[in-house]
Amino acid sequence: DAGVIQSPRHEVTEMGQEVTLRCKPISGHNSLFWYRQTMMRGLELLIYFNNNVPIDDSGMPEDRFSAKMPNASFSTLKIQPSEPRDSAVYFCASSFNRGTGELFFGEGSRLTVL
Amino acid sequence: KNEVEQSPQNLTAQEGEFITINCSYSVGISALHWLQQHPGGGIVSLFMLSSGKKKHGRLIATINIQEKHSSLHITASHPRDSAVYICAPFQGGSEKLVFGKGTKLTVNP
Numbered sequence: 683d684a685g686v687i688q689s690p691r692h693e694v695t696e697m698g699q700e701v702t703l704r705c706k707p708i709s710g711h712n713s714l715f716w717y718r719q720t721m722m723r724g725l726e727l728l729i730y731f732n733n734n735v736p737i738d739d740s741g742m743p744e745d746r747f748s749a750k751m752p753n754a755s756f757s758t759l760k761i762q763p764s765e766p767r768d769s770a771v772y773f774c775a776s777s778f779n780r781g782t783g784e785l786f787f788g789e790g791s792r793l794t795v796l
Numbered sequence: 797k798n799e800v801e802q803s804p805q806n807l808t809a810q811e812g813e814f815i816t817i818n819c820s821y822s823v824g825i826s827a828l829h830w831l832q833q834h835p836g837g838g839i840v841s842l843f844m845l846s847s848g849k850k851k852h853g854r855l856i857a858t859i860n861i862q863e864k865h866s867s868l869h870i871t872a873s874h875p876r877d878s879a880v881y882i883c884a885p886f887q888g889g890s891e892k893l894v895f896g897k898g899t900k901l902t903v904n905p
Contacts, residue, residue, distance in 0.1 A: 715893075725882065725895040738892065771837060785829060785893075787839040 688774050688788035696796050700762040703791045706755055707776030713783070716749055716759050717773040719790075725773075731757065743768075764795045799823050802883050802896035809903050815870040817899045819883030822864065826888035830857050830868050833880040833898070842868070842881075873903045 687706040695701055707714045716728040729739040731751045739749070746765070751757040761768055771790045777783040801820045809815055819828070830842045843850050843857040845866075850857050854873075859866040866885075870877055883896040 724897050725884075727892055730892075773839060775839075784844050785831075785841045787831075787841070789838050792837075 686774055686776050686786050686788035688772075688791050690791055691789065692792045692794075694794045694796065695764055697765055698763045699795075700760065701764045701768075701793060701795075703759040703772050703774075703793070705757045705759070705774030705788060707757070707774070708786055709755065711776035711778050711783075711786070712754070713777045713779065714751060714757050715775045715777075715785075716757070717775065718770045719773060720770045728759070728772075761793075764793075766795045769793055769795050799894045800883055800885060800896040802881075802899050804899060805897070806900045807902070809873050809901070811874055811903055811905050813873050813903075815873050815877070815901065815903075817868045817881050817883075817901070819866045819868070819885075819896055820864060821866075821883075821885045821894070823885060823887050823894060825861075825864075825885040827886040828859055828866050829884040829886065829893065830866075831882040831884055833882060835879070839882075870901075873901075875903045875905050878902050 689704045713732050715730040717725050718728055719725045727741045729742055729749045734751045749759045771792045773790045774788045775785050777785045799822050803818045827846045829844050831839050832842050833839045845859050854871045856869040880898040880900050882898045884893045886893050
């Protein structure tokens, strides 16, 4: 299996632009997680889906952030409009059984907002 | 007070030494993950455990649910073990992973 695939690996954009991050989970996994990692705050859960349904989005910073999972093999995290404080590494992870199954992480998308 | 406390924050060892990283948590959990993040940034799940002990190669993870404590041990440490190790308890109630701030391990040859 190719593992969790994220794109883009790196994104540099200007403040105010829309950013879309993409994730393909491991086939057969029913849970998908979006995390953000910064030096100041470490790893934080943004949102997670179970069977394509958003279960908990309380970690989404504000309305500028939105996430979708239209099918079992694809999810997006969108930031519109982006701000410099959104600069971080965004990780997608998938598992078979929410938090009690082994977690598999993508390589992350490093976002820089100028 | 942080829900997850890891110690030490930084650890430098000589190759071959036995390493212990500790994790204490205050939340009720149903499982706990140990993650490894290499300097390149990728995150790998090392263990997921809910009781007792697990061993994988030179790595051993233990958990004491009653004491809300877990440890990660590395035997015969090697420079390639240099990474950040993150403890992440899974809260059964809220169904969320809570992350420690990580322990940065450097193993010198």
